[in-house]
Amino acid sequence: MTDLLQLLVQGVALGAAYALVALGFVVIYKATAVINFAHGELMLLGAYLVYGLHVEAGLPFLLAVPLAMALMAFVGWGVERLLLRRMVGRPTFSVVMITLGLAIVLRQAIAARFGFEERLLGDPWGSSALALGGVQFNVVSAVTVAASGALLALFFAFFRGTKAGVAMRAAAFDHEAALALGIPVRSVHAWSWMIAGATATVAGIFLAAFPASLSPALGFAAFRAFPAAILGGLDSPGGAVVGGLTVGVVEMLVQGYQPQLAPWLGTNVHVVTAYVLMIGVLMVRPYGLFGTREVERV
Amino acid sequence: MSRPEGLRTRYETELALLRHGADRVWVALLVAGVVVAPFLLEDFWLSVLTFTAIAAIGAIGLNLLTGFTGQVSLGHAFFLGLGAYAAAYLGGDLGLPVLVWLPGAGLLGALAGTLIGPFALRLRGLYLAIVTLGLVFLGEYLFSNLRSVTGGPQGRSVVSPRVGDLNFADLGALGLPLDREQSWFLFAVPILLVLAVAARNIVRSRPGRAFQAIRDREIAAVIIGVELARYKVAAFALSSFYAAVCGALLGSYVRHVTPASFDLFVSIQFVAMVIVGGVGTVYGSIFGALFIVLLPRVVEQLSPYLPLVSGASVGGGLTLAVVNQVIYGLLIIGFLVAEPLGLAGMWARLRLYFRTWPFSY
Numbered sequence: 001m002t003d004l005l006q007l008l009v010q011g012v013a014l015g016a017a018y019a020l021v022a023l024g025f026v027v028i029y030k031a032t033a034v035i036n037f038a039h040g041e042l043m044l045l046g047a048y049l050v051y052g053l054h055v056e057a058g059l060p061f062l063l064a065v066p067l068a069m070a071l072m073a074f075v076g077w078g079v080e081r082l083l084l085r086r087m088v089g090r091p092t093f094s095v096v097m098i099t100l101g102l103a104i105v106l107r108q109a110i111a112a113r114f115g116f117e118e119r120l121l122g123d124p125w126g127s128s129a130l131a132l133g134g135v136q137f138n139v140v141s142a143v144t145v146a147a148s149g150a151l152l153a154l155f156f157a158f159f160r161g162t163k164a165g166v167a168m169r170a171a172a173f174d175h176e177a178a179l180a181l182g183i184p185v186r187s188v189h190a191w192s193w194m195i196a197g198a199t200a201t202v203a204g205i206f207l208a209a210f211p212a213s214l215s216p217a218l219g220f221a222a223f224r225a226f227p228a229a230i231l232g233g234l235d236s237p238g239g240a241v242v243g244g245l246t247v248g249v250v251e252m253l254v255q256g257y258q259p260q261l262a263p264w265l266g267t268n269v270h271v272v273t274a275y276v277l278m279i280g281v282l283m284v285r286p287y288g289l290f291g292t293r294e295v296e297r298v
Numbered sequence: 299m300s301r302p303e304g305l306r307t308r309y310e311t312e313l314a315l316l317r318h319g320a321d322r323v324w325v326a327l328l329v330a331g332v333v334v335a336p337f338l339l340e341d342f343w344l345s346v347l348t349f350t351a352i353a354a355i356g357a358i359g360l361n362l363l364t365g366f367t368g369q370v371s372l373g374h375a376f377f378l379g380l381g382a383y384a385a386a387y388l389g390g391d392l393g394l395p396v397l398v399w400l401p402g403a404g405l406l407g408a409l410a411g412t413l414i415g416p417f418a419l420r421l422r423g424l425y426l427a428i429v430t431l432g433l434v435f436l437g438e439y440l441f442s443n444l445r446s447v448t449g450g451p452q453g454r455s456v457v458s459p460r461v462g463d464l465n466f467a468d469l470g471a472l473g474l475p476l477d478r479e480q481s482w483f484l485f486a487v488p489i490l491l492v493l494a495v496a497a498r499n500i501v502r503s504r505p506g507r508a509f510q511a512i513r514d515r516e517i518a519a520v521i522i523g524v525e526l527a528r529y530k531v532a533a534f535a536l537s538s539f540y541a542a543v544c545g546a547l548l549g550s551y552v553r554h555v556t557p558a559s560f561d562l563f564v565s566i567q568f569v570a571m572v573i574v575g576g577v578g579t580v581y582g583s584i585f586g587a588l589f590i591v592l593l594p595r596v597v598e599q600l601s602p603y604l605p606l607v608s609g610a611s612v613g614g615g616l617t618l619a620v621v622n623q624v625i626y627g628l629l630i631i632g633f634l635v636a637e638p639l640g641l642a643g644m645w646a647r648l649r650l651y652f653r654t655w656p657f658s659y
Contacts, residue, residue, distance in 0.1 A: 035424045086635050092423055093370050094634050097573060100566060101634070104627030108620045223435070223562075230428050266443030275432030279417070282429065286420050294422065 005135045007256040008249060013141030015248020016148040020203035021225035022232065022240035023151060024196050029234045030159070031168040031192035032084070034092060037099040039200060040222025041106035046072045046201030047121065047208045047218065048114055055122045062124075065205065069198040076197025080190045088175070103219075111216045118213040121205065144206040148241060151199065155237040168192055172235065224251075224271070227278035233291025242289060247274045313502050315495070332487050336480035344479040346591055351483075351490040352547045354587035357571040358497045358580055359540025364569075365578035366501055367533040368513030369418050373430030374541050374568045376437035377407045379560030381542030382456060382549030383441065383448050389457035389550075391447075396459035396466065400546055407542020408535040415531030434562050441557035453556030456549035459485060467550070482551060489547070490584070493540065498580050500536070509533055510578075563623075570626055574633050576642025585641040593629075594622045 021043065028036040036042075049071055053064035079102065087095045125140040159165040170178040171188040178185050207221050208214040228247040232239025255270040262269075287293050316322055336344060360374050381403040388399035414433065418426055442451045458467040465471060469481040476484070500506050508529045511519035520526050549555045567590055575586020601618055633640055 029424075035427070083631065083635065090634075090638065093364070093368075094638065096370070096424065096427065097569060098631050098634050100569070101627040101630030104566065105624050105631070108624045108627070112617075112620050223431070226428050226431065230425060234424070266439075268439055268442065272432075272436050272439045275435055279429055279432060282421060282425060283417075286422070286425065288425075 002134050003256070005133075007252045009135055009137045009141070011249030011252030012245060013137065013144055013248070014252060015228075015245035016141075016145040017203065017206045017244075018221075018225045018228045018248050019148045019241040019244025020144070020151065020199065020206060021222055022229035022244045023148070023155065023237060024199045024203060025225070025229040026235060026237050026240045027155070027192050027196045027199060029229075030172050030237075032095075032189050033172055034084075034095045034099065035234070036196065037096060037222075038079075038103040038106060039196065040219040040225075041103045041110070042072065042075070042197055042200035043204035043207065043222060044110055044216060044219045045075065045106060045204075046197070047204030047214055048110055050201065050205055051114075051119060051121055051208075051214055055119075061122065065201070069201045072197035072201045073194040074197070076193035076195070076200075077190055079197075080193040084189065084193070085186065107216060107219050110219075114216070116216055118215040121208045121214050123205065123209050125209065140206070140209045144209070147202060147206065148244070151202065152237055152241050159237065164188070164191060224274055227274035230288055231278050231281050233288030235292055236288070236290035239288055239290035247277065250274070250277055315498060315502065328491075332484075332491070336476065336483050341477070341479040344483045346595060347588075348479065348482045348486045348551065350584070350588045350591045351486040352544055352551060353568075353571065353591055354490055354584040355493050355547070356541050356544030356568055357575065357583035357587045358494060359537040359544065360568045361572045361575075361578065361580065361583045362497060362500070362509070362540065363533050363537035365572055365576075365583075366506060366513060367509040367530065369530065369533060370423065370427040371430040371537070372427055372562070372565045372569070373414070373433035373437075374537075375560040375562065375564035376433040377410060377538040377541035378545030378548065378564060379437050379441055379555075379557070380410055380538075381407050381545030382555045382560070383454075384542065385546035385549050386454055386456040386555070387447050389459075390455070395461040397461055399457075400459070400543060403546035404539045404543040407545070408539040410542075411534040411536070411538025412531055414538070415534035416527075418530045418534060419527055431562070434560075434565055437560060438557050441560065448557070451557060453554055453559070455554050456546075456552075458553075459547075459550055486547060486551070489543075493543070494580055494584065497540075501580065505529065505532060513578075566630075567626065570630050574629055574640055576640030577638070579640075579642040582640055582642030585645070589641065590626075593625060594618075597622055597625065 021039065024039050024043070025035060028034060028039070046068055049068035050061075050064050053059045053067055054061050057064075059067070083098055083102065084095065087098060123140070125138070125143060128139045129136055130139060130142075131137075159169060167178070167183045167188050168191070170181065170183055171185045175185055178188075204218070207218055212218070224247070225244065228243040229240055230243070231246060232241070232243030250273055251270045254273045258265055258269050281289065285291075316325065335347070339347070356374065356378060359377075360371065363369050363371055384403035384406045385399050388394045388402050389396065394402070414430075417429055421429060441448045448454060458465055460466065465481075466485040467478055467481050469476040469484065470478075501509070508519070508524045511522065511524050512526065512529060512533075516526065545560070552559075571586035571590045572583060573586070574589050575584070576582025598618060637643055639646070
């Protein structure tokens with residue numbers, strides 16, 4: 001029983017981190033209808049910026065984080081301005097492949113600057129742990145859950161309540177119609193990339209926090225968060241959180257129980273469970289659990 | 299012959315494989331080139347061309363699916379792996395001749411493609427891309443765990459292409475003056491040519507038109523009578539057939555495969571070949587394959603002049619591998635932003651320039 005609870009708690013913590021990553025996908029998709037394959041690398045860059053500012057330059061952690069977020073917002077703006085703005089009106093496939101190319105370049109650039117060794121981020125939570133009713137959990141897990149909750153609330157308020165948020169939804173729905181209504185689609189796109197950059201930093205910090213550490217391999221976590229974003233529906237922030245938590249919990253449970261219950265499945269099953277789960281859900285609901293159905297016009 | 303080449307007045311000429319007399323000359327030159335090349339080129343270049351021929355088969359397959367039918371796939375590496383392991387199993391464990399294992403690997407790939415195809419009926423665009431991305435991870439998991447067939451994470455060896463005593467990878471044994479590279483070149487390039495012509499025939503006839511109609515607008519295609527289910531599944535099956543043949547040949551050529559030989563980066567390389575070569579052209583895929591195969595070797599040749607760190611990069615720094623990958627990334631971005639038609643588009647423009655010279659506008 002305690003085992004199960006322990007796994008659930010770990011699963012929720014991991015899921016919250018995935019949810020943060022998935023939220024980054026959702027912001028970009030909601031405004032620009034593109035999946036950003038470079039999100040994992042933006043995350044990595046954000047986390048390394050925090051590392052650079054905090055550990056290497058000696059700034060306090062709580063100052064390094066907002067600074068890194070601001071820098072990453074700038075990077076997001078740059079990506080949009082330099083690359084994606086030229087791609088307006090091109091097939092989605094091309095735009096997505098651009099982000100894939102960007103992902104390769106960024107990852108190698110980061111590896112060239114920081115190397116492949118694992119580093120500690122030096123976050124104030126460290127490896128401190130709490131025990132509650134026999135279940136151990138790390139303080140950082142609680143902070144992760146709180147952060148993704150707060151971010152979700154913020155997104156929800158932003159997309160529903162603010163003019164910029166509504167403009168983003170309109171721009172995602174139909175570029176031309178939005179332009180005709182006087183919505184500055186270009187700056188909306190720029191804004192969404194800036195938000196994604198800042199969000200990626202937060203996600204990066206929590207993915208690199210205890211028990212993991214910071215290394216270029218972390219960028220692959222984005223590939224584990226894809227199913228989370230898809231599962232929930234690519235344009236639904238709430239879906240991203242539900243998807244993230246589901247993927248996190250299922251992954252932990254499989255990792256915990258599969259070696260005893262189904263050893264014939266071999267090693268590394270938990271890496272593919274998210275994808276299997278996603279494919280299953282997509283067969284029933286092709287736009288994810290909470291995604292908007294696309295209406296096609298002839 | 300005063301009529302400009304680009305002007306076609308009959309559908310037969312539009313659809314023809316060889317559009318005019320000059321094409322016959324080109325084909326004859328090409329065939330002659332293939333026969334002569336092994337005796338003129340050094341082993342290094344023959345190896346580059348053999349790799350290109352094998353990769354081009356896979357690139358044509360991906361182009362049929364993505365370039366012609368518009369179904370984005372990041373799962374090409376999975377089908378490549380399937381082909382390679384099928385070749386290893388059929389040729390190695392069962393001891394079948396190449397005439398059986400090569401088509402066998404292709405058919406197994408086509409079968410897998412047929413199973414994946416229906417997903418494309420239910421899913422659209424980016425959702426499909428992510429499912430095919432999942433295939434790559436699923437593939438790596440299967441290849442590492444089905445030890446009896448795949449040899450696990452350490453991989454396994456793949457047989458050389460032989461029929462009875464005839465080993466296509468070592469024609470020298472027959473008394474011909476050919477070494478391994480020359481033999482492989484003469485084995486792989488004709489296969490590419492046959493498959494490329496087959497692809498060309500498919501895209502210029504009924505199924506190819508259906509594929510392109512689906513790519514351009516799915517609903518409109520359905521309305522004019524294209525059977526969506528049939529042609530989408532067919533595109534997946536066909537593309538996977540090419541990929542599996544490519545994987546089987548690749549495995550046989552490099553002799554040993556591991557699950558890591560078929561990771562996401564391989565899929566990305568094939569996407570790069572399609573984009574750099576030219577989306578929606580068969581000959582573009584061959585250009586693209588040549589470009590992508592040649593690239594790391596050129597970088598390697600240039601490395602003495604680049605500020606590179608040699609050896610393993612534990613501490614970071616610019617290594618050959620890093621530079622190569624960065625160039626792949628930049629190429630994908632550069633071509634998509636500046637030349638969406640790829641090398642095939644450049645080639646077409648170049649021809650147009652000279653044909654209309656000196657009035658090139």
